[in-house]
Amino acid sequence: MREREGWQRDRGETRAGRSALAPSGLSEERAQRTFLGLPRAVDIQHLHGAPFPEAARTAIADTQLRRNMGNATATIRAKRARVVGEVPDWPQLRAAGAAIKDFTLANLDTLLVELETQVTARGGTVHWARDAAEANRIVTDLVRATGADEVVKVKSMATQEIGLNEALEAAGIAAWETDLAELIVQLGHDTPSHILVPAIHRNRAEIREIFLREMGSVGLPAPADLTDSPPALADAARRHLRQKFLDARVAISGANFAVASTGTLAVVESEGNGRMCLTLPRTLITVMGIEKLVPTWDDLSVFLQLLPRSSTGERMNPYTSMWSGAVEGQEFHLVLLDNGRTAVLGDPSGRAALRCIRCSACLNVCPVYERTGGHAYGSIYPGPIGAVLSPQLTGVSENPTLPYASSLCGACYDACPVAIDIPTMLVHLRQQVDHPAAERAIMRAAAFAMGSPRRWAAALRASRAGRLLGRRRGRLSALPPPLSGWTSSRDLPLPPDESFRTWWTRTHGDAP
């Protein structure tokens, strides 16, 4: 708790400092920060939103969304189940994935330095970013130095987390998303609702409309006779993006993995658009969360088996691009992003969330996510993993409703390829929430009543007075708040004529 307070104090100073400081004041700002607690994400606008129950209510009322989400998650769930089921040693692979990530996290300090050494030795430049603002500043300066006023982007969660596109736009630099689904989201002035398939909430008729309406204002327009057939939509996107690829001098990517031993970065994708970005432009800038590391290529081999089967439900993904440092004629920058990750690492009960390889298997099996879609989570990390990761990155006080955005059904834990026990972690995070006063009073009263058999028996007798409330219909169908949440859609049976305890005494004699 003291760390948290320290960090909030630090945040105030940093904000005040940032506005007052000229760029030359950077080192002073950094010096101010060094001695204070573990850093959390400071610019959290992409990691939290409206309270989940309210956002979920709106989403649940959207019939088109419900239909799109139901169809899409059912399809991808079935695909995943099929290709995971055919791997005889899946449990062992899963255990290996968890163990490798745990080892990496325990040795992050030395492995990150090893990565830096290897990337530098191969002609790349490594930058360390404490938070979103620092990462955005580094990337913006790097792009400016090239003189470019536009960049092409490989699909990346890290750059969404820090709001890089918005930061670049503020600096007069246009960032073009080249992943098909990200393109749909960007053209639609929308936000992603899924980690892997960010436009999962859109159907093809909606996509056609977005292409027709928006493509022309930012590049090659969609053909006027565009239909909503998938090949036609893909062709329109291909033509639109080709121009971007050929024009771009700078590309920005994330990374699925980085191999410390050789300084190798890896991007795993389906479309090949990522590879266009990684190979064509003269300057490549990769923004990577510090937890994306693996020690060796042998370790990487485990994840290249786990990831495609868990995410797209494919045995192998179509494109795996790997690069070590800069190739001749190209400049390569690697930005290592903390943005709250070391704070997550500091919590023994929460740090397993950093094992996550962003496969989305937990989203696709989650009954809550299926009904609400991703936007309800308010963070670019939705679904079960988002419900444990977002509050940890921002601090639970900035995201107090996400730990409750789960029925604790456990489907996510079963599906997770790196065995993150999300339900247990959610319960752990719930302990850190500053509970509403009324709820706290009820829970304390319940604990008091249950604290002694005599008080509990008295409470049971009192509850039987509830029989009077619903005597006429034989059930209770309207209760005062907070129980009105129950009776809004569910009846409650009346307590029966004879309680268990009375029955036990009558039939067994030894009264409790």
Add this chain to the structure above:
Amino acid sequence: MRVALFLTCLVDAVVPAAGKATVELLERLGHEVDFPPGQTCCGQMHINTGYAAEAVGLVRRYVETFEPYEAVVAPSGSCVGSVRHQHAQVARNAGDPDLARRAEAVGAKTYELSELLVDVLGVTDVGASYPHRVTYHPTCHSLRLLRVGDKPLRLLRSVRGIDLVELPGAEECCGFGGTFAVKNADTSTAMLADKMRQVLNTRAEVCTAGDSSCLLHIGGGLSRLRTGVRTVHLAEILASREGVS
């Protein structure tokens, strides 16, 4: 065998039929059932809602009440899941390693009803008779926390006269989730709507499960919509001798 019944607070307060049925079933099978009077609640609601500190006393009460018994049975997969998978951790977090050790020992001999019957007592045919069309919902904590597998179904298949129909999408959560049902009532209701649709599609007259909590939720929705389908705890079906003269 002498078995202690952990009734659970919900069965105690709202649906005692599941508790009575558990007692009648075990006694019919020739076992002695004890109802330790010191029991109240396992504390799961407090733990899962973020009040683990308030639950420490309930964990201690559970441990002290059931420690003397050879085996404990509860008509709830969820409560047994809490006893077995949460109690020791709650005690450890509260800085009481001794209680944690004792909680682990008591947790290891606490069984959900189908586990006790199949694994400990070695029966699948309990001599029940229940001439109704029934569908079974495997509750999440029985399924994914306790891994009871098909034990409840094996018990149900041996019931005389039962017309057991498979529930499509059975393994999907019904949307109860403890205080989730109230804190996220809209999402909970959306999940319930899909579960009810599946139940109604089976044309069953009874939906059964091993958890009164999930059944209260499913049954509450079925009642609100006047579907004419009722929920009955697994123990009640296994205790039933309906139609046997």
